[in-house]
Amino acid sequence: MEATFEQEPLLNPKKTLTDVNIDVCKPMERLPSRSWFVCFAIAASLTVFGLCLFVHQLRTGMGVWGLNNPVGWGIDITNFVFWIGIGHAGTLISAILFLFRQKWRTSINRSAEAMTIFAVMTAGLFPIIHLGRNWLFFWLLPFPNTRGSLWVNFRSPLLWDVFAVSTYFTISLVFWYLGLIPDFASIRDKAKHKVRKLVYGVLALGWQGKQSHWNHYEIAYLILAGLSTPLVLSVHSIVSFDFATSVLPGWHTTIFPPYFVAGAIFSGFAMVVTLLVIVRKVFQLEDYITMVHLENMNKIILATGLMVGYAYGSEFFTAWYSGNIYEMFTFKNRALGPYAWAYWTMITSNVIVPQLFWFRRFRRSIPVMFVISLIVNIGMWFERFTIIVTSLHRDFLPSSWDMYIPRWVDWGYTLFSFGFFFTFFLLFCRFFPTIAMSEVKSTMHVGRKTPETEEFVF
Amino acid sequence: MSNKLLGIVGFFKDPYHLLRAAKEARARQFKFCDAYTPFPIHGLDTILGQKRSVVPWVTLVMGLAGCFGGFGLEIFTSAISWPINVGGKPFNSFPAFVPIGFECTILLGGLATLAALLMFCRLPNFKSSILNESITDNTFALYVSAKEESFREDDVKNLMEKCGAIETRMVG
Amino acid sequence: MGHGQRHYRSVKEIPPVPKYALSLPMRLFYLGLVLVGLVTFLGALKIDPNRAWHSYLLNYFYWMSLGVSGVFFVALQYITTSVWSTPIRRVADSFLGFLPVAFVLMLVLFLGVSHLYEWTHPAEVLHDSILKGKSSYLNMPFFVIRNIVFYAIWFGAAILLLKNSLAQDKNGDPRFTLKNRKIAAPFIVLFALSFTMASFDFLMSLEPHWFSTIFGVYTFAGLFYSSMAMMILFVIALRRNGVLAHVVNENHLHDLGKLMFAFCVFWAYIAFSQYMLIWYGNLPEETGFMIRRTEGAWVPISLALLFGKFVIPFFLLISRPAKRNENYLIFIAVWVLAMQWLDCYWIVYPVLNDKPVFGWQEMGMFAGFLGLFVLSVTWVMQRIPLVPMKDPRLLEGVNHHQ
DSSP, X not given: OOOOOOOOOSSOTTOOHHHHHHHHHHHHHSOOOHHHHHHHHHHHHXXXXXXXXXXXXXXXXXXXXXOBTTBOOSXXXXXXHHHHHHHHHHHIIIIIHHHTXXXXXXXXXXXXXXXXXXXXXXXXXXXXXXXXXXXXXXXXXXXXXXXXXXXXXXXOHHHHHHHHHHHHHHHHHHHHHHHHHHHHHXXXXXXXXXXXXXXXXXXXXTOOOBHHHHHHHHXXXXXXXXXXXXXXXXXXXXXXHHHHTXXXXXTOOTTHHHHHHHHHHHHHHHHHHHHHHHHHHHTTOTTTSOHHHHHHHHHHHHHHHHHHHHHHHHHHHHHHHTTOHHHHHHHHHHHHSTTHHXXXXXXXXXXXXXXXXXXXXXXXXXXXXXXHHHHHHHHHHHHHHHHHHHHHHSOSOGGGOXXXXXXXXXXXXXXHHHXXXXXXXXXXXXXXXXXXXXXXXXXXXXXXXXXXXXXXXX | OOOOOOEEXXXXXXXXXXXXXHHHHHHTTOSSOEEEOSXXXXXXXXXXXXXXXXXXXXXXXXXXXXXXXXXXXXXXXIIIXXXXXXXXXXXXXXXXXXXXXXXXXXXXXHHHHHHHXXXXXXXXXXXXXXXXXXXXXXXXXXXXXXXXXXXXXXXXXXXXXXXTOSXXXXXX | OOSOOOOOSSGGGSOOOOOOOOOHHHHHHHHHHHHHHHHHHHHHHXXXXXXXXXXXXXXXXXXXXXXXXXXXXXXXXHHTTOSTTGGGHHHHHHGGGHHHHHHHHHHHHHHTHHHHOGGGOHHHHHTOHHHHXXXXXXXXXXXXXXXXXXXXXXXXXXXXXXXXXXXXXXXXXXXXXXXXXXXXXXXXXXXXXXXXXXXXXXXXXXXTTOOOTTHHHHHHXXXXXXXXXXXXXXXXXXXXXXXXXXXXXXXXXXHHHHHHHHHHXXXXXXXXXXXXXXXXXXXXXXXXXXXXXXXXGGHHHHHHHIIIIIIHHHHHHSSTGXXXXXXXXXXXXXXXXXHHHHXXXXXXXXXXXXXXXXXHHHHHHHHHHXXXXXXXXXXXXXXXXXXXXXXXXXXXXXXXXX
16 A cells, blocks of 8 residues: 555546535436336336335225234334435534544445435335234324324334434434535526526525525534434434344343444335435546545445444344343354344345455445345345344244244335335436535645645634 | 625635734724625634624523423422322432433523524524625635724725735625 | 634744653642542542442443543544544543553452452352353453553554654655555454443443443443543643744634534543433333433432533533633533533442442542543653654644634
């Protein structure tokens, strides 16, 4: 390795301020390509397919799922946890890396935040789909009613989820929109067409880039980052409470909250890498989403992968250390029982494969990182599947043991979730700036020389 | 529309030139000058003598309101309005109320932050005209108001040009 | 900008960093503390050996955590390629001075295990099937060996990191930084495992039937939280006596304060997760630990921990000026260190007694360990340049601004 200490420029050093606007807005100003239409058609039809499934479920009943006693939670909750987890990387990039002054985040935060919002939307559907009487979903909210008032059960972690997920969605949206305001103003001022000018003008709220406004703006941004950081920790912790507050072996363990958060960030970053490798290629943003960004994300994947590995080890060790035979059985059953294939998929993809990122060569190779990111996504999906299904299918009473075999509806909803997510993501790529322009501009000096005669300012 | 001069604006292509001009303007004790930039520039707020934003206080107050509101709702519904024994847990299950109390804190604090920002910046604002369309692209501008005590047209123009302005314009 | 902070254009402009020396009266003072600790320990052993050993264990774990936190902090700075911490990194490096001392203290601790750990009594283990099941992990030889290995890892990494950094002082070769980054990454992994096991060994096994998977994270949260407090105290002291006066500004303090604030919240998060899940599950084998601490005479201590370690520092540290003011930071840092002690007390002492006890045994031995810590850390500080003048990141780190 070269023994130099110059900070590698975050962007292509030839780019100027105007180039940022031109390059980022380019995909929004021309007609979508054919491949975009093809992708959108696939995603949208999967969404429609999901709607049909839902109608089918409403007409027939919950029995269309492969769920039954003792496994009442299967792929529905797996998908819920999976998509919520995907969202966490976006908040990590936009909020936590901001607090840690990681300037490289500016090229990727916009699309990662978009991913967060769409992933949370996708996730939020599953608990509602999974309700017995879906049309009564609003009973989850505490409102005065003619039944008593019969309030919601605030001691139930499922209700905590309602609050956590809706708060997470709202605050992420606010944070995202806040970041978009100056960029909408850029598009407004660049727009030639009247309608375009009007639409983006309304969205920009009349932003002018005044210093006295930036003054408030920056503080508000910092505060929202400060609020989002504990929020993101709380959301997946609360998701983990759904399991950990029970007394079921394999679910009731104190490390679940931080372990779920680490796993969420891990899978979320894998998804960001998957998406950005494609986006930067398709929209020719290689000068903005550079190897620096990708390598840093791969480092985070390695770090969070190790944390997840630590949690697996800690759980396994404590299952033995506790001397609780049920606890130990659950873990043996995971590794050697009928779902061992899911368990070993999870171990291989989450603990073993990411170790390749110890090597700089692999961290900086697009094909390698693309494949690893896909593997990690699969592995994290199976992690949730393993946790949920293996603990339920064999608990204390051997007479009530049974297997869970997902039906076509279970898999259909899983496909739908991807279609739903990508429908929104593809629309986002068309109509919104995929890179936070004003933030990128503020970090363009990194790795460039300050003019000799000028005082150091940034 | 009268033709009274409201102020002078200078446009710059380089943030360093803007900073230079801002320092000069401050040296003349100008109080109402403001800059327009495509992205936030660190240190410009202190150069222009702008105070630290009070948005955090709004967040704090509303966050605390959310916190008390959330816990209040939980305790009221679970322990006062209709106490029900669920799983042998106490009516006031404080540890179990923490997650929602926390979420309410963040929700109210976060929404209040956005509201405060919009209020302090008087946004949305579709009335005032845009000084220059490239400010949101790559141009930096410094506006000096004619209200300033020591305002002299030629002096301000001179200042802007000396610091590297590519254009100065009268606003009126 | 605008804080009257000096901006250096090159490393040559930075005034020379004076050597640090602990004055003779101070040295005598801390030696006195060590003596007090020793006398207390011997006296306490005579009166009530159980209490003496519990006090010893509490202090051992408390100060060992602080000692090892230095190398962890340094390693963290290397793998995150952080710039701001360059001028204060040697302070964390110096904490390694306490590690050999802590090692000896641990060897002494081994003499008292039978007063502390139920699992060291063969007769009891024989009649307890759960303890028998654990005996392949909880047995004296393995306990001793693994903890010696942990010290080898911690001290070895600390020495290597410091040695490369000192070598860099001669020629400024950036390769040393890269080398340290390569040491730091695997070290962090080993640190996570070893510190978890050490806290399982010394604290969790005090109640050998109890278990909590998050326990290692809990002790780590306390470690980093108190470490930031200790760093703040040392950095401010060195700034005041001129050593770091020209290289550390309030932005560095602000960052240390922010980390302390972050870990205040993180500790609360982990502590809440552990408490709430055990409270909610209410399983007999787990919940006993919490019942012992949250009922009866221990209620005030638990509440003091909740408010003292989280609520009060949270509000004290939330504002920006608070994290930039030296005197204020000193106060909070001392407060946090006291609360970290209370946390260890909360873990260790309920095993000893139904009621909280506090007296000369606790105070005297804390003073002794404090003396040892300060003396050993300043011993290192007097022997190394306290600012890595040729570190490629130094200039930017010294000019740290916001």
